[in-house]
Amino acid sequence: MSNLAPEAVLRELRRHARRARRRYRPGWVPLLAFGVLWLASLAFARAGRGGAPMAYWLAGSLLAYAITGWYLWRARRALGARVALLRFVVLGLATVLGIGLLDRLSAELGLLPIAGVALAYVALALVCWRSWPMAAVMTALLVVALLATVGPARAAAWPLTAAYGLALLGYGAVRWIRA
């Protein structure tokens, strides 16, 4: 096998290295999962319902957490990736509970559900991934979500949601490609 063309060997090695890195550093998984969740929420706006209900954010976040957790678990088992699974599970449960509580509070406080979801994402980035770039992305989401909840900007909530969903997907894709 040692008579393989060096170029072919290098190409194959690069492919193996990239696949291992993508699995070992799975930061792109939550970005893509939550990006899809945000973009899918636009279906409610198009249906003329004025935005996704809390039940959507609750079930969707739970699903995105489950997908991410499953991927992290596999990365830890197969490649020894340093993943704080316990913290991830605890924070995931807290987020879901928090979103549930916000269902009652949001109407009284005049907040849109996305503000609560965004706050949970900031905590997720800081506590689970300890990633400053991801925390910055999530904080931007929180700012966008809070802006969208006040006054005239409220009408722009769904274009902002779309922009943010795309930003999450884009950032996830960049991390996936650059891994």
Add this chain to the structure above:
Amino acid sequence: MDDPIRRLDDLTHQRVRLGIMVILDGAAAVEFTYLQRELGLTAGNLSRHLAALESAGLVQIEKGFAGRRPRTRARITPEGRSALAREIEALAELVDRVRSRAARGPWRPLPTSNG
């Protein structure tokens, strides 16, 4: 002139072994079954390659249990990392050399004096 072919190591310059080391280099401790699946090898074949790399001190094998099931993991050693870097460097140099020769055009024999 230092020829990159002379720097290729017979132990590591093998497609499967290089594949194993590249995967190990990108992670902390890789499970045997992951390596087997990624490289499309039988358990026996992978074991032989890992044993060769381990005896040269390039990888470290850890045997343990996950619950009741036996689990084998491999990790690259600092010596393995250096050997991999040297091998990749030599391969890349070979590729560059072949490319630069190809850019100069096809090989032609020298004209003979009586022709």
